[in-house]
Amino acid sequence: MAPPPISNTIRRLRFDHGEMTQQALADSIGMTRQTIAAIEQNKYSPSLEAAFRIAEVFGVEIGEVFQWKKAGAA
């Protein structure tokens, strides 16, 4: 199954927020660490609500966390 055409900056945002762990992020939005890892590795596209919650944790707009990869783009 092809990965969704969405990239994310969760790893960098976690680093910028004092090396926040996947578990800490997962706990703050009511998910498991495994689901956060799957989102971070682009193996699972979260729901819109979860995407907003992740952006809220980092205090940024959703577009700073998730980016749509346009067709044909590298």
Added chain:
Amino acid sequence: MSVQEKTSWIAVLTTLVIWSYYFSAFWGDALAGRIDGEGIRNLFIICMVISVVVMLGLTIVVTVSARQNMDAPPDELERQIEARADSIGFKLLELLAPIVLIGGLLNVDAIRSAFPADPAGSTAILFVNGFLMTMVVVELVREGTKIVLFRMTA
């Protein structure tokens, strides 16, 4: 590995070991022309009790060691995986149940003649165990599907 995935592994391995033994004993006896209703009932109860105790015990150990609440609701990925596994399991059940029923009905005369001592009782026991085996196979496929889907996102 998430608690949900570990629980699926526990279910698959426990089911495989315990119910493989039960069905190999049952079908071995049935194919040899021996159906002992009381013996089968006792073996079924023993297997069911062992199955529940082992699954429940291991699930509690896994949950406690992960320091999670046993009633913790699944998150959206886990719910999605569960829904896909349920869907596949239900379709398999829809396929296998009629096969077992029709296959059994078409062979009622053969079953009755194979067990002249108690044709009605033996037929009923074979039907019940056919359906029980269907349920076990569906459960194995359902839990196996969850494991595959969890591995795909790991």
